[in-house]
Amino acid sequence: MARLRLAFVAAAVVSAAFMSPSAVAQLRPDYYASICPNLETIVRGSVQQSMAKSPISAPAALRLFFHDCVVRGCDASIMIVNSNGDDEWRNSDNQSLKPDGFQTILNAKAAVDSDPQCRYKVSCADILALAAKESVYQSGGPNYQVELGRYDGRVSTRDIVVLPHANFNLDQLNAFFSGLGLSQTDMIALSGGHTLGAADCPFFQYRIGTDTTMDSSLAAQLRGTCSSNPNGFAFLDGSPVSFDNAFYRNLQGGRGLLGSDQVLYSDTRSRGTVDYYASNQGAFFGDFKAAMTKLGRVGVKTAATGEIRRDCRFPN
Ligand code: HEM
Structure with missing residues (x-):
């Protein structure tokens, strides 16, 4: 405590x-x-x-x-x-x-x-x-x-x-991102980073069979993935190496892997933005760029408070 x-x-x-x-x-x-x-x-x-x-x-x-x-x-x-x-x-x-x-x-x-x-x-x-x-x-x-x-x-x-964390609800996600000076829209756009890559079973396994917002065929598929392999993982969206708005379309179908992603659609306060990005990739890209720029300004160090590290693994 x-x-x-x-x-x-x-x-x-x-x-x-x-x-x-x-x-x-x-x-x-x-x-x-x-x-x-x-x-x-x-x-x-x-x-x-x-x-x-x-x-x-x-x-x-x-x-x-x-x-x-x-x-x-x-x-x-x-x-x-x-x-x-x-x-x-x-x-x-x-x-x-x-x-x-x-x-x-x-x-x-x-x-x-x-x-x-x-x-x-x-x-x-x-x-x-x-x-x-x-x-x-x-x-x-x-x-x-x-x-x-x-x-x-x-x-x-x-x-x-x-x-x-992957089990955060919308209020918890908003609280975390607002602490960084980022809005709910920034947070939803940045969550679109989950258009790339994968997650290990422990991050979503607990939702299978208990979270009613999960599409039943996805649940069956994931049950197979995670029960047969202790190191099992699944892709965060259907196209893990292409950066696109499929992530948001997946959420509309209950096919989000992480609870913190699916909640963006199940909570009606954020659903409108998910629908918008799902139907308009250009809007998602525009907001993602803006949010990445804002994220990149967080806690920036100056010559007085930092250094140019010679080896990224060790301070000079
Ligand atoms: C909104 C809150 C977020 C939560 C709760 C969250 C949580 C997670 C979790 C649990 C994983 C799976 C990790 C694994 O099994 O290896 C993951 C993967 C990933 N996250 Fe997030 N994440 C969040 C936001 C973000 C943001 C803002 C970005 C970047 C803009 C991002 C980019 C990624 C990427 C690209 C992966 C895939 C990594 C890989 O395949 O190695 N995430 N995230």
Whole structure:
């Protein structure tokens, strides 16, 4: 209980720090125009290669960006490896992050640093933001100009991690995202990130046969998936490597995998937005871009509060 209270206090302190307007002001798409003019092309090529090697690369990198930004801000603290094991990625809520996402960022960082002009001048936080965008774009999703100029954090600790859970209801989801300065519409658009990738059985198994909002044929299918294989998983929507609005159409049919996704349709306060995105992919793409940009502004570090990490895994 004391630990829970501490986590809430920590979350409140962190959310207050997230709102620093001066930190937001430094971000701009052309931040590296004279420092590393080919940055976007380099990251694009590297992400393309990572995606060719692993089908999980894109979903894993996109999810990594989310998990980074909501804890201590978008400062690549999720990448830090502490020798004493006390770091964000070792929190139980981060144990399902796939190594392929971390590798995608490390590869992109190596590619950037192999250009003498760029070497040690681009933050891991910015590479993560660019790689997340490329993961979306190269999966068929929207392209957008990523705001840049973040510095990397120096600190990562396991117990500060607070993330939304797959059994959250709409009020809990809204409370979490509003703590980051994001609206319900932002939250619904960002949940569309679940158009990519998969979830392991423990995240949805409890809904099978008990949650009446789940389509019965999906329930039968998932029962088979999870009972026959202890490491079973299912795709978050029917087209796990293509970024599209099928996620929202699935919700309309009760075919959402996670409770926190399906609730966006079953709760009438958010259903209208789900219907809108299900029928209008352009609207979803537009709102997703805007929400990703807002997410990318959370808790940004400056030269005074951060650094440009040489190795994304270790503070300098
Ligand atoms: C709204 C609250 C959210 C909850 C409760 C949530 C929860 C989850 C869970 C339980 C998984 C399955 C993990 C696994 O089994 O490996 C997952 C996967 C994923 N999430 Fe979320 N998530 C949320 C928001 C987001 C956001 C905002 C994004 C990005 C914009 C995102 C991107 C992803 C992606 C791409 C995957 C697939 C990862 C993979 O296949 O490796 N999620 N999420």
